[in-house]
Amino acid sequence: MRLTICSLALVVTFYTSSIATPVDDNPKPGIGLPAGTLTGVVRDRSGMPAEGLTVRLKGTVRGLTTNQAGQFRFQDLPEGNYTVIVSGVGVLPHEQTLTIxxxxxxALDVVINESVAQLTEIKIIAAKGLRERETLPSVTPTAIFAGKKTEVINLSALDANLVTNNTRQIFSKTPGVMVWENDGSGVQVGVSVRGLSPNRSWEFNVRQNGVDISSDPFGYPEAYYNPPMEAVDRIELVRGGASLQYGPQFGGLLNYVLKPAAQNKPFSLExxxxxxxxGLFSTYNRISGTVGRLQYNAYAHYRRADGWRENSGYGIFNGYASLSYAVTNRLRLTAELTRMYNESQQPGGLTDAQFAQxxxxxxxxxxxFSTxxxxxxxxxxxxxxxQxxxxxxxxGLIADRNSIGFTSAITTPDIPNAAGQFANRQIDRDLYRNWGSELRLVTGYTLxxxxxxxxxxxxxxDGHTQRQQQGRGDTGRDFNLNLQTDRFPRDLSLSVTNVAFFAENLFRITNRWTVTPGLRVESLTNDINGRFSLNANGTENLVSQQSSRRFVLAGIGTEYKLAEGITLYGNASQAYxxxxxxxxxxxxVTDFVVDPNLRDARGYTLDAGLRGAVGKYLNFDIGYFHLNYNDRIGTLTLLNAAxxxxxxxxNVGRSVSQGVEAYVEFDPVVAFAGRSKVGYLSLFASVxxxxxxxxxxxTSTVANGQVTEISLGDRRVENAPELISRFGANYTYKTLTVTALLNRVGMAYSDANNTITPSANAQTGVIPAYQVVDLSASFDLKKRYTFRAGVNNLTDARYFTRRAGGYPGPGILPADGRTGYLSVGLRL
Known part of the structure; x- marks a missing residue:
């Protein structure tokens, strides 16, 4: 039997043979040169290799994973004593000290024994779906997650359409995630939780490999970039409790972790x-490997399609390269470079009548549009x-946001005049030039x-945005950013400087109970300077303003282990x-005033829940949340002294979101029958x-020289459906996996007034409830060849998730109808 990383509760026994003779009892690793080599193999009791286990050298930055033959190899190890740790999902970590x-x-020979008390043979295999979702460990090398609501989506195990970043499938087991599905290209991901806005995921602190990737996390947090999901190893999502370690926003942390370099061979191809x-065509190609102390990793990805709607073609290139070098056993240096370029044609919005037609x-x-x-x-x-x-x-970030188009209301047709000429298009551009630095320390101590x-x-x-808007573009049809005038009417320099300090401490009160208090100190400065608009006579309306503030956020989390694998958790954290x-x-408008006392939105989130697993047949996470969003910012129409x-x-008001997030997945075959010759089945619900x-x-209105102000208390928050439900079935037979997903989303309003009757320009009105069915399948052959296929929106439902007030609308932005894909892959 071949044992993989998914085997549970294993007892590890080491048999060590060394061709080295004894040396000094207390050598200093890193001093003696030239270096030595450590090789090894990890097997089960029957002698079959154990693949995918982590092997690391304690107290160093050196770590590898076992290959298909269960082998690992460390090169360039300075002479000394080392402690080898073998671990993995469901594996009991075991330490062994040896001398290099x-x-x-x-040479190290590792034999793994199965624990009869904790592991029965019939539970080694289960449906692949149960391996798609995990939680973050309490402590990692860079952060503490104890007491927080965390979710990890393992994309390598996920049976979903990764080619076009189909977000509703990727987050199918992450309860409460709202998805804006107006971009079938998957170039930009728009998701949210807990009644917040999904607009380009801007209520999350969006990161890649732990580094900010949004335009400006403080001044303009829209995420115009996200990596291709074929290149992502896992997605880490931490809800509100992430605010102390990661700062804004209310949604929490959304971190894309890319696939690491192959650690067990010098060259790997995917x-x-x-x-x-x-017309969908996508090609993803990655090379990686480990040579001694050096690791390299690079991919190139290109995708294009004509799009489901008219006028919706796109092309996108993604590239990534990293080099990592262990300078010593304790110091590793890594350089990464990510590059994306895309051009997409935006089909614009529709009126309700057009959508129905x-x-x-x-x-x-x-x-x-291009970014x-x-x-x-x-x-x-x-x-x-x-420790x-x-x-x-x-x-750093060097990036642009570029758009050109006819941006009038959808009720104004974009047609040529009597002379056969189209109107000039509008050009808007942002240039982002940011840099930052982050220092993190995690330590263990005894008290x-x-x-x-x-x-x-x-x-x-330190972020800088040059915002140039309302430029006069050409009258053509193609992508063209050449101005027809000498300058943009609006040209603003927008800057942000932020310095923050945080600390969290995990106290182990008992063997079962932990408490984690923490705080974050923020210092934030905004600067705006430049030309706001041009008058008819060519004179400039200039703006110059600065805002600085300092404040403290606090929070506390707790966990209590009711039993092995079952945990109660709770968290209360301030956010902003x-x-x-x-x-x-x-x-x-030009008659516009910014309140000199305008405040950042402040509030807090509360979480309480129960999560865990029973054997290899049941996973669950059920929790309650409460999000208090104070000092929301808006616009009032008032009368001046004249x-x-x-x-x-x-600041115009406060909103409160509260509810339940529940995920349950169950494998009845393993639970009741044990082993199966016809495959395994997992059934899941994410609600x-x-x-x-x-x-x-x-809110206020002005009529007949009078201001009328009212409060919209108890109105529902816009773009926040009450119920988001996803139900699925995952069937596994050997290396074949088939997944069926039903996605049901309730009705939502598109504005704070909760307007029911759609407006003529389709920018306000109800967003009706909808349901979508997806099918996906994958098959691996000899662990080398991969075949994937799927049908998205099997029933060809017509629905939309968004009414846009501006670009890329305005109006209704329909989601894609039925589409399909077929994919073939190779791993060497």
């Missing part, structure tokens, strides 16, 4: 080629001791006979959302109930 001599090779509906139609053939994105990162990891790890990075952990760090961020650039710059209307941007309401929300 210079110019010698030490390639995936895909074709699909409407034909959701695939488009009346905007001249709208284009070139470059993210360089330098990282240093230093193992100060066996203490220091991580530092310096990261009152128990081991505790401290996580602390400091972050510096900074005043954004958009809050300080109006879209069109009795003329003006717009005031100020999020959210009651998101405004407790108060000031």
């Amino acid at each position: 001599r210079r110019r010698e090779t030490t 390639t995936q080629q895909t074709v699909g509906s409407y 034909d959701a695939r139609q488009s009346s905007r053939a001249r709208n284009w 070139p994105w470059t993210v360089p990162v330098l990282t240093a990891e230093y193992a100060i001791s066996d 203490t790890r220091l991580t530092a990075n310096v990261h 009152f006979g128990r081991k505790h952990n401290l996580s602390t760090g400091v972050k510096y961020f 959302r900074p005043v954004l650039f958009s809050d300080l710059t109006p879209a069109a 009795n003329r209307p003006y717009q005031l941007r100020t 999020g109930y959210t009651d998101a309401r405004y407790r108060s929300l000031r």
Whole structure:
């Protein structure tokens, strides 16, 4: 029997043979040169290799995984004593101390025994679906997650459409995730939780490999870039409790962790080629490997399609490269570079009548969008001791947001005039030039006979955005950013400086109970300077304003282990959302005033839940949440001293979201029958109930020289359906997997007034409930060849998730109808 990383509760017995002779009892690793080599093999009791287990050297940055033959190899090890740790999912960690001599090779033979008390033979195999979702460990080398609601989506085990980043499938087992499905290309992911806005995931702190990748996390947190999911190893999601370690926003942390370099061989190749509906073609290619102390990893990805709707073609290139070198056993340096370039044609919005007539139609053939994105990162990891790890990075962002199009209301047709000429298009551009640095330290210490952990760090961020808008573009149809005038009417320099310090400490009160208090100190400065608009005579309306503030966030989390694998957890954390650039710059009006006392939105989140697993047949996570969102920012229409209307941007109200997030997955075959010759089946339900309401929300109107102000208390928050349910079945037979998914989303409102009757321009009105069915299948042959296929939206349902007020609308943005794909891959 071949034992993989998914085997549970194993007892590890080591048999060590060394060709080295005894040396000094207390050598110092890192001093003696030249170096030695450690090789080894990990097997089960029957002698079959154990693949995918982690082998690391305690107190160092050196770590590998076993290959298909169960082998591992460490090169360039300075002479000295080392402690080898073998671990993995469901494996009981075991330590073994040995000696490495210079110019010698030490061989380690590891035999793994199954624990009869904790592991029965019939539960070694289960449906693949049960391996798709995990939680983050209490302590990692960079953070503490004890007491927080965490979810890990293992994309390598996920049976979903990764080619076009189908988000509803990827987050199918993550309860309560709302998805905006107006971009069938998958270029940009828009998700949210707990009644927050899904707009380009801007209520999350979005990261890749732990580094910020959004435009500006403080001034403009929209995530115009996300990696291709074929390149992602796992997605880490930490809800509100992430605010102390990661800062804004209310949604928490969304971290894309890329596939690591192959650690058990010098060269590895992965390639995936895909074709699909409407001209879809995708090619993903990755090489990686480990040579001594050096690891390298690089991929190139290109995807194009004509799009399901008219005027919706796109092309996108993603590239990534990293080099990692263990300078010493304790110090590792890594350099990463991410690059994306894309051009997509935006089909624009529809009126309700147009959507009902034909959701695939488009009346905007001249709208284009592009977001070139470059993210360089330098990282240093230093193992100060066996208990203490220091991580530092310096990261940057060089990126643009470019759009050109006819942006009038959808009720205004984009047609040529009597002379056969189209109107000039509008050009809007953002240029992002950011850099930052983050230093994190995690250490373990002993107090009152128990081991505790401290996580602390400091972050510096300097962001600069050059915002150029309302430019006069050409009258053509293609992507073209050439201005027809000498300057943009609006040209603003927007800057943010942030310095933050955080500390969290995990106290182990008993063997079962932990308490983790923490705090975060924030210092934040915004600067806006430049030209807000041009007058008819060519004179400039200039703006110059600055805002600085300092504040403290606090929180506490706790966990209690009821039994092996079953945990009670709870968390209370303050959170905030900074005043954004958009809050300080109006879209069109000139009679606009920013409240000098405008405050960042502040509030808190509460979590309480029960999560765990029973054997290999049941996973669950059921929790309650409460999100208090104070000082929401909005606009009031008021009268000035001259009795003329003006717009005031100020804090207008508070909303509260509360509800239940529940995930349950069950394998009846393993639970009741044990082994099966016809395969295994997991059934899952992921349900999020959210009651998101405004407790108060000031609105005002001006009529006949009078201001009328009311409060929209008890209205539902826009874009926040009460019920989001996903039900699925995952069938596994050897290396064949088939997954069926039913996605059901309740009705939502598109504005705070809870308007029911759609407006003529389709920007307000109800977003009806909908349901979508997806089918996916995958098959692995000889662990080398991969075949994937799927049908998205099997019933060809017509639905939409968003009414847009501006670009890429305005109007209704339909989701894609039925599409399919076929993919073939190779791993060497």
